[in-house]
Structure formats: C-alpha cells, structure tokens
Amino acid sequence: MSGKSDAERAEALSRRRARVLPFLAILFLLQQTTYFTGGGAGDRTVDHVHIAAWLVLSIVLLLALATGGGWIYPRAVRDLANDEATRAHRDDAFRVAFLVSMAGCVLLYLVSFYEPVTGRDALHLTMTSGIAAALLRFGFLERRALRDG
Amino acid sequence: MADRLANGLKERRNELGLTQAELAERVAVTRKTVNTIENGVFTPSATLAIKLAQALGLSVEQLFWIER
Secondary structure, X not given: OOOOOHHHHHHHHHHHHHHHHHHHHHHHHHHHHHHHHOOXXXXXXXXXXXXXXXXXXXXHHHHHHHHOOOOOOOHHHHHHHOOHHHHHHHHHHHHHHHHHHHHHHHHHHHHOOOOOOOHHHXXXXXXXXXXXXXXXXXXXXXXXXXXXX | XXXXXXXOHHHHHHHOOOOHHXXXXXXXXXXXXXXXXXXXXXXXXHXXXXXXXXXXXXXXXXXXXXXX
16 A cells, blocks of 8 residues: 545646546647548548547546546545535536637538538547647636645 | 625634644535635535535634625
8 A cells, every 4th residue: 555645636627637547638639630641530440440549538628627536546546636616627627628629510511512521520520629728628627726825 | 796705714714723734624625626725716515605604613704804
C-alpha cells in the first residue's frame, strides 16, 4: 500500500486528470488531421481499422469524462475526486461541448449546400469537436481550481 | 449587477489554524473545492455550505453573505 490517505490520493488523481485531459484533447484533435488528409474516410481495411481506433478512443474519452476516470482507484477515492466542484466543472464542460457540437452542425449544414458531406464525416466532426471541447473546458476549469493552493 | 455570494472561509480557517486540506477532509471534499470556494470561483450547494459552517463552528449566515 502507498500509505496515503484517500484525500491525498483523490488530490493526486485530480491533479493528474487536470494535466492529462487537455493533452489528450490535443492528441485527439491531431489524430483527426490524418483522418481527413490521409483518406481515413475510405473503405479499405486500413481505413476501417483507423476509424475503429478513433471510435474506441472517443468512447474511452467520453466514459472518462462522464465518470471522472481513475477506474483503478477505490470507490472512496473516486467519489472524493468527483466532489461537488468537479461535478460542476463537468456539467460546464458538457454545456460547452453541446454548444460547440451544435455550432459544428450548423456549419456542416451550410457547407453541405456547396459540398457533399457524408454522414460518417459529419458524425466524425460533430463527435470530435464536442469531445475535444469538453476535455479542454474540463481541464481548464480543473487546473484553475487547483491553482493558488 | 448580479449578487455575489461572499464568504469568510479563509479568515475563519486561518483563525482555527486549519489548512485547506484539513478543512476539506472534515467536510469530505477535495482541497481544490475548498480553494475554489475561498476564491469565490465556485458557489457551494446548501448542503456543503452547512457542512462547512458546522466544521468551522459558525452559522451559515456568519460564514456566507450576499455582496451587492
């Protein structure tokens, strides 16, 4: 055992999460450049693997956002790391994500008048923008909260 | 202008010689949450406000007030 109290472990989990989530958001966004520049929307086996990898990563990130992550920690530590302020930050992150996704939908709808947009591409862009926005907003709020201690 | 919920959390905590982490442990939240309340960044729920007031030996009205 580490000998640390649940509070110390929850604090460490919060700090790690605040550091890692924005970094993951940037990696997630960078991954999309290969999808759109490398023919990721194609129908070859390699394209299917690429899309499946993106989908798996999207689901993992969504679950991490929705549950607070830290699945290897005991329940008590996770509950503490997902306390009232954290839940408020998560709610705000989801609010921002919804607005960003809706803005993306409006933009895609307008683009579709001039350029055909496939359903897969539209879903890809909407999910990516929403998830990345939520990760960045949550990370920003958590980092701000951890400052000035 | 919107009303703001101000508080004397930091002053009272210092009076009692408590750290943010110690106060956080008493009310079962993280130090981060205590920090955001002290800085006025986060408005706690009524439940947490009562717990904080009890932990610091004050009434909720003594610990929190509306600033106009």
